[in-house]
Amino acid sequence: MYRYDEFDHDFVKARVAEFSDQVDRRLAGEITEDQFKPLRLMNGVYLQLHAYMLRVAVPYGTLNSRQLRMLGHIARKYDKGYGHFTTRQNIQYNWPALSDIPAILEDLASVEMHAIQTSGNCIRNVTADHFAGAAADEVADPRPYAEILRQWSSVHPEFSYLPRKFKIAVTGAERDRAAIQTHDIGLHLKKNDKGELGFAVYVGGGQGRTPMIGKKINDFLPEKDLLSYCTAILRVYNLHGRRDNKYKARIKILVHETGAEEFARQVETEFAALKDGELKLPDEDIRAIERYFAPPALTPRPEGDEAVRLARLDSRGFSEWLDQNVITHRHADYAGVTISLKGIGEAPGDASDSQMEAIADLAEKYAFDEIRVSHEQNLILPHVARADLKAVYDGLVEIELATANSNLITDIIACPGLDYCALANARSIIVAQNISKRFASLERQRDIGELKLKISGCINACGHHHVGHIGILGVEKKGAELYQVTLGGSGDENTSVGEIVGRGFGPDEITDAIETVVETYLRIRSDRSETFLDAYRRVGQAPFKEALYAGEAKAA
Amino acid sequence: MKILTANRLTDGEAVWFANDGTWAETLRNADVASDKEAEARLQALGDAAYANNEVVDVNLIDIDLVCGEIVPSRLRERIRAAGPTNRTDLGKQALPVDQAA
Structure with a gap:
């Protein structure tokens, strides 16, 4: 690293x-x-x-x-x-x-960390696929480019007082695990037909009170032009982005109001003036940064298959965890591991001091000293030999972090909400905890299959509710908490914004409402292979509305 | 009815202006304003404490008296006065009863 x-x-x-x-x-x-x-x-x-x-x-x-x-x-x-x-x-x-x-x-x-640019109207922490450098489906590691962007954007004099905050995300795989289309700039690292590296560039995505999906304004930006092109985007934004209204100040509003085509034209004009200037990235500089991210020496560990087979027979818990929280690595003897910070009934994303230390020990011993934080609020060990998976699992069981629920309904994203946050209108954590407890049975969760549930305690959408397959937004109505449910959102390569299904639910009703939505899905899915999102996209809101509100209509 | 609340500058601790003239860590003995005049007096004290760098984010908040006890009207302020609802081991609610009651 x-x-x-x-x-x-x-x-x-x-x-x-x-x-x-x-x-x-x-x-x-x-x-x-x-x-x-x-x-x-x-x-x-x-x-x-x-x-x-x-x-x-x-x-x-x-x-x-x-x-x-x-x-x-x-x-x-x-x-x-x-x-x-x-x-x-x-x-x-x-x-x-x-x-x-x-x-x-x-x-x-003392450990090369800081808190610079984690707030304010500047370019914030650049995010990336949490399986970068490990995923089997990756074209190249996106992190060297994220690091180049970090260096360029740190106390950048021109971009430290933007109209509003600015978020960039980078992915290196077709399968988007970094939600790039909901960022101010989303970069999809890919190769052209000549085998050269470059980026599809999305701009103007975002959540908050006006959710927008990023528009692709460049299908292939050569890697050498990364900084010139991003500078061109930021310049157009810095010049024309609204400063009179905080709620209309993000680049998504500018792109929307200008039109993606015209915005792209303005970027091209700026870019033409910047291209091949001092921001052009020399190949040797990119490769030098890339070397920092050179993958660890993954020695062959062919004994993994047999070890995993035996451990599976020995432990049902391990077997379930393996099925749910372990992904295919580009090296057949290795795997990527998701450490769920979503224990049943726990606050999503919280980890104790001793859990952090224990994970650090596991990473040092079994995972080449590397840990990732995922935007889904889990921790990741990107490189673990399959032969060591059981040892890692046992270590996680000891610190109560072996919950086998990655991508299932209890793998909930939730913002801190009104339990901590000064901006929040309603609590999020307790809603997540109640839903998690309701769906505690792993058997039931696995029957439901992949389902991303995301909760925000206010319209700023830190809990990404707009792109939850099921999203929950907490609002304050007449002094009480009320939870709106959205359906059909998604934050991947096929990004969509969820649609509000109907009137909101009180704190005592929301868990039941979510269960009704899930039961409706189970009833209407064509078969087990049709996920919640696929089923929703096939049938739309009608059956969910009917299940949630039909009784009311009849009563009225 | 209103009481005056803020966060202490040095550590951010939520505090309430008490009837003994101090900024207390619980709202049990908060100075209650029952009319506009009393509110103005509290606000002036808050402004002075802010200017004096004792506290930040000073606000007058609505309360009700329930069985003689001060209960903030808004959930937000009830959570500030108690602590996170998912962590009852933290915040004011975790204080020993004789300090918090």
């Missing part, structure tokens, strides 16, 4: 010193809250309901064991013993004291 060079070390160190001084001056009363707020936000420090919140960047979701151990250490020493992994592959701490933040940032810097 990427290692800081001298410049990176100095840069982060200087930022820690600068922000520490700003915190000291704030605590001494030398600067006001109005002066301090934009400074703390540039360093990932928010104020929430109960305390400050610190959001730490995990660039493209990649961590090594040392870093994950440090995240656990910070949770224990400065927080309340846990952290929350987010849908942007970052981690948030919910209880840090402002006076401790300088020490936390110093600890983070």
Whole structure:
């Protein structure tokens, strides 16, 4: 993985010193809250309901064991013993004291981490496929490009005060595991017929109060032009994006109002002026960054097949976990493992200090020291020899993280919601917990099959409800929580925005409503191979509406 | 009826302006304003504490008195006063009864 060079070390160190001084001056009363707020936000420090919140960047979701151990250490020493992994592959701490933040940032810097650009109207953490470098269906590892974008966008003077925040995601496979079409810029790394690497470029996707699917404005951008082209997009946005209305300031609104074709034309004009200038990426520079991401030396471990076969016979739990949480690796003797942070009845994405440390130990011992954070709020061990899967499983059982529910209905994305967040209108976590408990039976979950359920506690959609096969949006109505249900959303290569099915449900009704939706699907699916999403796309809302609301219509 | 709430500058702890003139970590003894005049007095105290860098995010919030106890009207403020509903081991609700009650 990427290692800081001298410049990176100095840069982060200087930022820690600068922000520490700003915190000291704030605590001494030398600067006001109005002066301090934009400074703390540039360093990932928010104020929430109960305390400050610190959001730490995990660039493209990649961590090594040392870093994950440090995240656990910070949770224990400065927080309340846990952290929350987010849908942007970052981690948030919910209880840090402002006076401790300088020490936390110093600890983070000691393992090449920081909280820069995790807030504010700048280019945020660049996200990537969590199976990058491991997935069998990948053309090339997208992370070198994410790292190039990170370096380019860090305190970029021209793009530090954009009309609004800006999110970029990169995937290197046809199967989109990074939800690129719901980002401000989505990059799909691929090869052309000459075997050269380049990107399909999507722009203007996003969720929030106005969900939009990104428009493809370039089918093949050569890799050398990545920064020139992204600069061209950002320039058009920076010039024409609305600054008069926060709710219309994202690039998705500009692209929508300008029209994708005209927007693309404006980008091309800017690009023509920038192309082959100083932003052109020399091949040797790309390859140099690529070397940081060179895959580990995966020695043949052919004993894996037999080991897995025997372990399956021995343990039903292992067998179920293997079927659900383990994916095919590009090397036949290896596998990619999803560590579910969605234990039945647990808060999605939360991990304790000791769990983080134990996962770091497992990664060090069995997974070439690499851990990923997925945007679905799970942790990933991207390279595990099949021969070691049982040992990894046993280690996860010990820390209660062996729940075999990847991509099933209890693998729920949920934002922190009103239990923590100052923006939220309704709780999310407790809704997730109740649904998780209702569908606790693995047999039932597997019968239901792939089903992505996503919950947001306000219209900002951090819980990605718009692209949930089933989405739940919490709102406040007459002082009470109300949950709207959307159906048919999807955040993959066939992105769609879910449609509201009807009137919302109270906190005591929402679990039943979700069960009704699921039971309806089971009744109407053509056979077991037809997933919830396929069935919905075939039949539309009608049977779900009927099941949820028919009684009311008759009563009325 | 309203009470005055904020977060303490140094650690972000949710606090309420108490009738002994301090910023208390629970709302049990919060200073209750029953009329516009009392609200204005609380708001002025809040503005002064903000200007003095003691607290941030100062707000007057609606409350009801239920059996003599202060209960914020909005769920958001009830959660602030207690802690996350999914983690009853955290926040004010986790304090020993004699401190939190």
